[in-house]
């Protein structure tokens with residue numbers, strides 16, 4: 001990998017000329033209200049590529065394979081695709097009236113006002129070492145804003161203002177983000193284009209990340225320069241550059257001189273403290289932030305972060321007639337008999353989970369009384385509730401593959417096992433036998449479930465919550481995400497280790513993240529898959545929300561990659577991880593979820609070395625999701641998972657910069673195909689240590705994503721089939737992208753995965769095994785410092801008051817009293833957040849041991865892997 005020949009994205013040959021077409025691409029990124037209607041699958045791109053056969057993969061590897069050389073393989077974007085935006089943008093030249101233009105101007109002024117303020121020293125320091133891409137200075141703005149928009153008469157006023165603004169003044173971009181990436185040595189380092197001392201969010205994130213001990217124990221001391229920006233949530237940089245589109249501005253935004261819908265919460269590690277008055281949170285919420293949380297997740301406009309609920313989605317509050325009529329149950333939650341909410345249970349059988357699609361479509365009534373369960377464990381926090389019967393659920397026992405036997409797996413292609421018909425469901429058999437470690441908690445009593453929980457689609461998995469904040473003892477801070485903090489905790493009663501993610505309600509409301517946390521809970525609670533992190537408990541207190549999850553001691557896969565000398569892994573290992581990721585995404589798609597934030601940082605490593613997908617706050621559930629369908633013949637059938645969310649388009653601007661799919665940038669809506677795009681980027685990054693479209697700033701990256709073909713370094717170790725897979729996943733036209741026909745089945749059938757036995761993935765030997773070690777990478781010192789007052793945030797020591805406040809806040813977090821579902825009033829924004837516990841606790845979760853530091857993890861190569869995988873689990 002050392003001899004990688006990399007064409008920096010700024011190389012004109014790589015499509016970075018200041019040419020017309022680039023402006024054309026960016027013209028798509030003008031405020032959404034000016035955009036052309038969705039092109040969707042009707043792109044003009046022509047799929048000239050092969051259908052996946054090895055033979056058709058064409059040419060051999062060439063140094064830094066050019067597009068020309070690879071044409072025979074490539075279904076890259078056609079010229080017509082890049083021409084379309086130009087045409088459309090001209091046709092769609094924005095036409096602002098004088099009032100609208102004035103509003104835009106107001107937005108710009110507000111933004112510059114905030115951006116030109118003197119940065120604090122720590123931010124300045126952080127900015128010097130940063131070179132991320134999440135900020136854009138004014139000069140670039142003027143240079144790179146949409147050509148069509150620039151040319152419009154109405155925009156002149158605003159652009160004049162932009163060009164007059166001090167060029168050194170950066171625009172703050174998503175200052176709230178708490179994450180950063182280290183760039184691998186082989187990643188092209190782009191020249192910094194920012195001026196010294198400017199505010200730079202990614203650098204701040206960087207510093208914060210280091211200070212908080214980062215991730216799940218699997219933390220390495222990485223180079224803090226050259227970070228990549230983090231997850232973007234509804235904050236299209238173009239909106240930030242240009243001011244928000246009018247439809248996203250509320251009257252409040254426009255009238256309050258100091259308000260800015262684009263400014264993010266401060267960069268303090270502290271969550272915004274909740275109101276302390278006796279009226280408490282409820283009145284605070286009702287006064288200031290009437291969110292749409294009482295509506296269906298999908299009914300809330302996805303661009304909530306840049307929109308004002310009051311103006312767009314008025315929600316009625318208590319006392320108002322019909323205040324509850326606006327509430328729609330969470331997706332797939334309210335009616336288990338609806339065909340659109342198939343009950344899909346994946347069982348962690350001894351071995352690989354068998355997906356069980358309940359052909360009765362989850363009719364609770366029919367299944368009631370089948371399996372009385374034992375009473376919940378005692379908890380002082382919990383008041384007893386009337387009990388109800390539940391249907392038995394097959395749930396996986398957490399991942400302990402070595403201790404488990406492989407259950408016979410019945411192929412989903414077995415026609416005898418596939419039922420299509422009235423229920424419209426694919427029955428993929430469960431031949432799993434319950435093992436001692438996989439037994440249902442069958443008792444004589446029934447689980448307690450609140451009325452609200454009973455109505456949930458996942459109610460067969462959960463009962464009334466049996467723990468509260470006091471049930472856990474904090475061991476250390478694992479890391480801080482966008483809005484939540486994740487702690488390694490041990491349950492006092494059992495000594496079991498968990499990852500407890502805590503969100504401040506006030507913060508969630510302030511930053512309009514209510515929908516996100518509800519989505520995350522919904523997906524975690526609904527999912528039951530060995531490659532998706534298990535949710536054990538969730539509960540809320542007056543001021544906080546808690547998600548208690550399986551602790552993945554291996555930390556982020558990204559960190560594991562960083563421990564590699566080359567920052568990348570070989571193709572065989574990449575196949576392992578990508579196959580597990582594909583299985584996880586397939587499952588999510590089956591459930592009607594689109595993940596939308598695949599990246600190595602969101603892939604955690606279980607202690608077994610297998611992956612665990614986490615962080616679902618960007619995921620969305622398809623409206624009217626359909627049941628999977630089996631297509632093809634008995635010999636070669638495929639489960640069409642694409643159809644589960646078929647036709648569902650969503651239009652938020654979310655994702656991670658380097659992973660964002662072209663259709664997301666274009667803003668004309670996207671589908672589940674975005675997940676296959678991100679899979680392509682992930683595989684590329686695993687193999688080469690950097691992402692294929694990285695530019696030296698956000699705009700360049702997006703331009704590359706829209707225009708550039710994927711190029712490969714001169715690396716003969718990567719097979720043609722692998723490159724072919726990447727190319728097909730990175731087809732810019734989502735309608736032509738691999739996965740657009742049958743979803744995951746398309747990907748699984750690709751020659752790159754030919755040897756993979758999908759049903760036995762969980763029994764493969766992982767390439768890397770996380771090990772707690774005294775000599776591993778240790779970030780606990782930093783978090784210890786944080787606790788002792790020596791915390792460094794943004795490169796400078798925070799004053800002791802801040803540290804004290806943090807400690808105080810943590811104390812409160814772990815002392816609050818749990819609020820059961822029934823006492824959370826219906827008008828509470830977090831009414832739909834359930835307090836609940838998994839029916840059966842996992843007996844395989846890690847147990848706290850005094851001798852472990854839980855801060856030092858290293859990754860060892862799995863010696864068993866080659867023998868085990870090639871001889872036992874891979875077809876020959």
Ligand SMILES: Nc1ncnc2c1ncn2[C@@H]1O[C@H](COP(=O)(O)OP(=O)(O)OP(=O)(O)O)[C@@H](O)[C@H]1O
Nearest residue numbers: 214215216478479480481482486499550551552615
């Ligand atoms: N179950 C877990 N086990 C171990 N570490 C975890 C677990 N869940 C989260 N973490 C770690 O805690 C940190 C914060 O997690 P979180 O999901 O909030 O952050 P994030 O991925 O940045 O989220 P977001 O994208 O929402 O900002 C991350 O470093 C993450 O790897």
